Amino acid sequence: MSLANGVWAAGGSSVRGASHVRRNKPNQDAIAWAPTGAGGKATLDAEAFIAAVADGHGAPAYDRSDTGSRIAVSCAIEALRRFVGGNGGGEGVVEEILARWREGVMADHQTRAGAGADWVEATSDVLVPYGCTLAAVAMAPGQLLVLQIGDSDVLFGYPDGRIERPLPVDHGLVGEQTYSLCAIDAAERFRVTTMTADGGANWPDFVMLATDGIAKSFADEAAFLAIARQYRDTVLKVGLSEVLGRLDDWLAEVSRRGSGDDVTMCLANRTAGAPAAGDDSDW
Numbered sequence: 693m694s695l696a697n698g699v700w701a702a703g704g705s706s707v708r709g710a711s712h713v714r715r716n717k718p719n720q721d722a723i724a725w726a727p728t729g730a731g732g733k734a735t736l737d738a739e740a741f742i743a744a745v746a747d748g749h750g751a752p753a754y755d756r757s758d759t760g761s762r763i764a765v766s767c768a769i770e771a772l773r774r775f776v777g778g779n780g781g782g783e784g785v786v787e788e789i790l791a792r793w794r795e796g797v798m799a800d801h802q803t804r805a806g807a808g809a810d811w812v813e814a815t816s817d818v819l820v821p822y823g824c825t826l827a828a829v830a831m832a833p834g835q836l837l838v839l840q841i842g843d844s845d846v847l848f849g850y851p852d853g854r855i856e857r858p859l860p861v862d863h864g865l866v867g868e869q870t871y872s873l874c875a876i877d878a879a880e881r882f883r884v885t886t887m888t889a890d891g892g893a894n895w896p897d898f899v900m901l902a903t904d905g906i907a908k909s910f911a912d913e914a915a916f917l918a919i920a921r922q923y924r925d926t927v928l929k930v931g932l933s934e935v936l937g938r939l940d941d942w943l944a945e946v947s948r949r950g951s952g953d954d955v956t957m958c959l960a961n962r963t964a965g966a967p968a969a970g971d972d973s974d975w
Contacts (some may be wrong), residue, residue: 698897700831702741703936704958707943709905711952720748720824721903721956722761726769740776743958744768744828747844747903749872750953753820759800760793760822764873767792768839772830775837782837786882789826789839793873797822816876823874827901831960834889836896841882843870845907847917849898849924855917859883870904898924899960906943906957909950927961935959 708719725743746764748757771788775781801818825842838846838858849855860883862871871881889895900920910916927935936959943955 698962698964700738700741700960700962701932702738702743702899702958702960703932704743704745704901704956705936705939705943706745706956707940707947707954709952709954710944710948712954717750718758719954720750720758720761721905721954722746722748722758722765722824723956723958724765724769725958725960726773740830740832741960742769742772742776742828742830743899743901743960744772744826745844745901745903745956745958746824746826747842747905747954747956748822748824749870754823754874756800756821757824760797760873761824761826763796763800763822764789764793764824764826765828767796768826768828772828772837775830776832778832782839782884782886785837786839786879786884790873790879794819816874819874819876821874823872825870825903826873829899829901829960831899835886837884837886839882839884841871841873841878843904845900845902845904845916847900847902847920848896849900849920850894851897853921855920855924858885858887895962897962898927899958900924901958903954903956905951905953905955906946908953909946909955923959924961927959932959932961 702725704723706721706723723745744765746761748761767789771785771792797819825844827840827844827846830837840846840859847855848858907916947955
């Protein structure tokens with residue numbers, strides 16, 4: 693197998709922010725990846741993976757955003773299985789994620805309202821309490837898809853040491869504003885790109901997804917990218933499992949010393965070699 697395909701390992705962690713601990717608020721972030729190894733640990737020897745992180749909005753109006761973010765990452769994983777399984781390109785993925793998310797939100801809303809409550813439409817009044825951002829990567833042999841709505845971070849690392857953002861940044865926002873899954877026009881706010889491998893040197897060997905509580909804990913973009921580069925170097929040196937074993941403690945320290953927000957990170961790295969024997973039933 694060429695290095696442009698390679699085998700991937702993925703895993704991550706989500707830690708309740710220091711300020712949320714002090715104020716007795718839940719962790720409003722969520723994380724998911726597929727396939728997973730035993731006990732939810734890092735996947736080993738996979739030709740492909742999907743990873744997603746979501747960040748629930750913290751303002752009082754979004755008092756169910758922790759649920760919204762959990763629904764979001766689950767919907768992203770399920771919608772992106774088609775791409776990774778080779779059953780189509782990226783067309784319609786955003787619409788599918790939104791439809792799944794709104795359906796999940798409405799089901800949760802109805803459960804909270806009680807069995808006797810009348811069903812209501814997915815209006816902004818219903819969706820807003822569940823508001824969250826979402827970022828996801830679907831990696832398949834020789835192709836990938838990246839999508840994002842809101843202010844989380846997706847970074848790719850390359851064999852020559854580059855760390856780059858595969859998506860442009862949002863424009864037209866002020867201060868802490870961000871686009872959200874709960875917006876009626878959410879489909880128009882997604883940033884999406886697909887890539888096809890054209891050689892090992894131009895294909896990522898490292899992926900990092902992070903909610904914005906991490907970037908906000910560093911002085912500027914350069915410092916944040918330097919940390920991502922350090923993570924790539926460490927993963928290459930000691931292995932992803934070793935890094936994941938320390939991730940909870942590191943994220944807790946980042947939140948405590950920095951933003952105080954919930955902090956979530958998913959890491960994946962690629963190595964050369966043949967995938968482990970088995971079928972593709974997970975996809």
